[in-house]
Amino acid sequence: MAEQLTKLESSVYHYLLDFTAENTYQPSIRDIGKQFKIKSTKTVSDLLQSLAKKGYIERDPARSRGVNLLGFGAALRTQPVPFYGKIHAGEPALLPEHRSGFITIDRRFVPSDEVFFLKVKGDSMVGRCINDGDYV
Known part of the structure; x- marks a missing residue:
């Protein structure tokens, strides 16, 4: 079975879905940190890396806000x-x-x-x- 998301990973994943649907672009690492009261950008980056490893997102380090939500159709909710x-x-x-x-x-x-x-x-x-x- 695929690896389960932690509670925080699940919250971040749903935040990414909601933010992207409402704004048509992804939140920055600082936006995510602010939303979840995480001061370290490294911690946020590690969370995103974990979501990528578990197959929920892809990351593109060459792009600012380089997160691709796999299968996301941009429809609200x-x-x-x-x-x-x-x-x-x-x-x-x-x-x-x-x-x-x-x-x-x-x-x-x-x-x-x-x-x-x-x-x-x-x-x-x-x-x-x-x-x-x-x-x-």
Whole structure:
């Protein structure tokens, strides 16, 4: 299973989503620090690096405000939810490199940052109205 976000990481991630949706650009490291009362820009940078390592953002050190929210569609109050097209049976390895993409949905329908979709392949669940190509 993908690494879970800490409470602070989750708060920073949702702040990035909200700020970017409302302003059409990302907050600066100082903006993030101010929002969360973190004085050290290094600490904020480390938080962003952790979000990148866990597959929620990409960082571009060559750009000012160089954060790319993976799967973000810029719609207000939405959240990108990863989907996986092919996984092996048993304990799934939901790693960022196995991700097929994102589906952006209203955040009210996302109970936690651990939510993901799987794309159904085959017709073994057709009796339950789950068809080939559906997302579950």
